[in-house]
Amino acid sequence: MTLPAPLRALRRPAGAPAGLWLILVILAAIAAPLLTPYAYDIQNLKSAWQPPSASHWLGTDEFGRDLLTRLIYGARTSLSVSSIAITISVLCGMTLGAAAAWFGGWFDRAVTTVVDLTWSFPEILIALILVAIIGPGTTGTMVAISVAYLAQFTRLTRAQIMTLKGETFIEAAASLGAGNGHILFRHLLPNALAPVLVSAMLATGDAIILEATLGFFGLGAQPPVPSWGGMMSAGSALVFKAPWIIIFPGLAVAITVVAINLYGDALIAELDIRARIRRAV
C-alpha cells in the first residue's frame, strides 16, 4: 500500500522538517486562543519594550502587548488571508484557463492577451493598485492577492489542458463517443489538477510575503488585529532600541515561506511533475 503523495513528501529529507513546521504553524493559528497566555489587544504601557523574558517569551511591543501572542494571532491573519486569496485565485484561474484552452478561438486570444498583460507587471504593483481602489483591510488584501496571482493559474491550467488535449487517451475517449463534458471533467481537469495544486501551494508562500508587505505599508489587516507585516512595520521604527519586535515576525515569515518552498519541492519530486510545471510557466 503506497501512501498518498503529500504524506510521502513528509518522508523526504527536506520535506520532513518543512512539513512539520507548517503543521505546527497551522495548528497554532487554529488553536490561538487556547495557546496564548495574553490577549493580543490588551495594552499595558508599563511593560512596553520589554526584551524576551520568562513572562514574555518573545518580549513586548511599544504598547506592552505580548509578542508571542501577537505572533500566533498574526499567523492566523497571514495564513488565512493568503490561503483564502490563493484558493479564490486557483478556482477562478482554473475555470478561466480551462475555458480558454477548451473553447479556443477569440475567447482564448482575449484571455491570453489579458493574462499576458497582467503577467508583465509585478504582483506587488497590481496588489497596490487594487488595495488603493478597494481600500485597506483584510478583504482588500485578499482580493488584491487573488487577482495578482490569477494570471499564473490561468496560464498554468491553460497550458496543462492544451498539452493534455493532444494526448491519445483524449482521442480514444472521443472515439468511444464521449462528449465534451466527459472529456473535460473525467480526463482533462483531473490530470491538470496536481501541477496546479502544487504551484498554488508554492504561490501561498509568495502570497504570505505579499500580505506582509501590504501589512508593512499599513494596507493589510487594520490595528489592533495583528499581522506579521503590521508587526514588522511597528518594529521598524525601533530596530535598534527593541530589535525583537521586528526580528520575530520577520523570522516567522522567512521560515514559513522557506518551509512552504521546501515542502512544495518535495511534493513536486514525489508527484514527478517538475517538467510539467516548468514547461507551463
Add this chain to the structure above:
Amino acid sequence: MSALLELQNVSVAIGSAQLLDGVSLKLERGQTLGLVGESGSGKSLTAMAAMGLLPLIGGRVSAGSVRFDGQDLASLTDPQRRALRGRRIGFVTQNPMTALDPVQRIGAQIDVVSRLHLGLTKQAARARTLDLLTQLRIPEAAAVTEAWPHQLSGGMKQRIVIAMALAGDPELIVADEPTTALDVTVQAQIIQILAALVREKGVALLLITHDMGVVAQICDRVAVLYAGRLAEEGAVAPIFSAPQHPYTKALITCIPQEGMARGTLRGIPGAVPSARQYPSGCRFHPRCAKATAECAQQTPPLIPRGDGQAACLHLPEPAQ
C-alpha cells in the same frame, strides 16, 4: 593479431542492479557484428561498455574486461578514453533528430571532429567533410555544409551523424539502432551505407538492432542477448539456418515473411523481465516452450557450438 574489440566476461552494474552478466564478444576489423535482443535485454549497455561510456549513465564494469586493440579500457585515463572516442571509435546514435546541435551549421559540426582528433586546419577539415559527404552520397555536399540541422530530413540527418562518426577516421563504428526513427525506404539506404563502409574502408561495425532481418542482410556475426546475458553468439549463416537457442529461433520466426500463411506467426509469450526481477536459472525459461523444471534451477553455461557458443540446457546435438 588480436581482435579489434573484445569483451571478456563483462558484467555491468548501475548502483546495486546487475544489468549485464558475463557477456563475451569479439569483433575483428572489416567485420560487422550484430547485437540483437528485445528492449531491456542489455544491447545498448553493451555498446556503452564497449565505448567506455558507462559513467555517463552512472554505470560501471563490475567484472571482466573491455579491450580495444589489445588495450584494457579500464587501464586508460579519462583523457585517453576520450581521445579514443571520436578518433578511433565512431558512434552513430538512435535518434538523428536530437544528435545534432540545432544552433550550429552542419559543416562546422563535422569539421570540429577532424580538427580535434586529426589536428587538421580549418580548410583541410572542411575539405575532408566535403569528401565524406560525397562518399555518403549526399547530393550538393557544399550546400549541405552551410545548412542548419532543422532544414534537413531525418534520413539526411542520420547521414550527417554517420559522417561525424567517420570524421576522425575511426577503426570501429558503434551504431545503436541507427534506423529505427526513419522511414522504411530510407532505412534501407542507411543500412546499405553502413554495409558499404565496412566493405570499402575495412572498419569494424558493431550494429545494435532489434531486427533480425537487418542482421541477416549485413552482419557477419551476431550476438543474441536476453535479460543481460548472452543467449547465443556465432556466424550469421549457421545461426539463421540452425538456431541453437530457442530464443534466437523465436526472434527469427516472429518476423512476418513472404508467403507465410495467416495464423502461423508466433510471438514470444510474456515480456522481458526487469533487472530487479530476473527469474532463477535460465532467465528465458518462463517464456520458453522447451523449458523444463531443470531450467528454473540451473543457469545454463555457454557451450561452444560451431565457431560460436550458446547457453541452453536443451541445445540440439551438434551436427556431424
Add this chain to the structure above:
Amino acid sequence: MTAPMLQIEALTKRFQTGGGFLKRPRAMLAVRDVSLTIAKGEVVGVVGESGCGKSTLARLVLRLLEPTSGRVLMDGTDLTHLHPSALRAARKRMAMVFQDPYSSLDPRFSVTDVLTEPFTVQRRPLPPGQIAEMLTAVGLPPEMATSHPHQLSGGQRQRVGIARALALRPEFVVLDEPTASLDVSIQAQIIDLLAGLRDQMGLTYLFISHDLGLVRYFCDRIVVMYLGAVVEVLPTAHAKPRHPYTRALIDSGFAPDPTRRRAIAPLSGEIPSPFDLPPGCAFAGRCPRASDRCRTERPVLDATTHPTACFHPL
C-alpha cells in the same frame, strides 16, 4: 461478394498551417480523393511511409476529424453528415486501437476504469463479470483489473487498449499501427490476438501500418498510399505489385534470411514535403521508371481489378 461494411467516397482532407506575423498560411492535402469499399469480415491494410496520410485517413473514417470533402458510409448511413447524437450512437459499432500504448490510456485510470469508460460514455449498464471476461479475452489475468497503466508493460497496455476498443462489441475496427511501438516478439503476440478476435467476433478491420511485410501477412487486400493519395490497391496480399513505389517498399524490407542478400538500396532520395508537391506524379522524383509525362501529368487509379495509378506500371 458480401455487402459492403464501409464505403469511403472521394475523401479529402486539407490542412492549413496557421500563418502568422510575416508568414503566409500554407495548405497541404493530407488525404487526396481516396475511395475505398470494405466488405464485411474483410481485413484491409493501408500501408505507406510517414506523411502519406494513412493516420489521417483512419481518423476521417471514424470521423475523429472532419473531412474537407467526400463521405464515409457505414451500412449505407452517411457518417460524415450525421447529427452529433446520432454519431455518438453510431460509435458503438466502430472502434479504434491506437499506436502508442503509453499515451492511449489515461494515467489516472485503473484498468477497470479504462474498460468501464465505453459503457459510461454510451450510457449502458456494465454487465457483472464483464471486466474479467474482457481481460481474459485479450489474454490478461483478471487480477490486472486494479492495476494502473504505469504498472503494465507495453504489450499489456496494448491488450487493454484492444479490450477497450472491443468492449461494446463493435463491427468495424480501425487499427492504427497497433504494434509500431512494440518489440517484434510482442508485435507477433498482438497480431495473433487480433486475428483470433476477428474470427471469434466476426470483425472487419482497417489496418494501418508502415510495415508492408506485416500488412501482407495480416490483410486480405492492401491499399498503398504515397503523399496523401492511393497509388495502388493490391487485390490479394501476395499479388505482384504493379506500382514502382510498392515494389520499392517490398524491396526495402529486410528478409531474415542471410542466403538472400540484396546488394543495393531500392530507392534514392526521400519523400518530398507535402506542402509543395510536384505537378505530376508525386513519386516521379524517386522513380526509376519516370518519364517526362510523369513529371507533368498526374496519373489516376485505373479501373482494373488491380487498380494502379501509374503511367508505366510493372
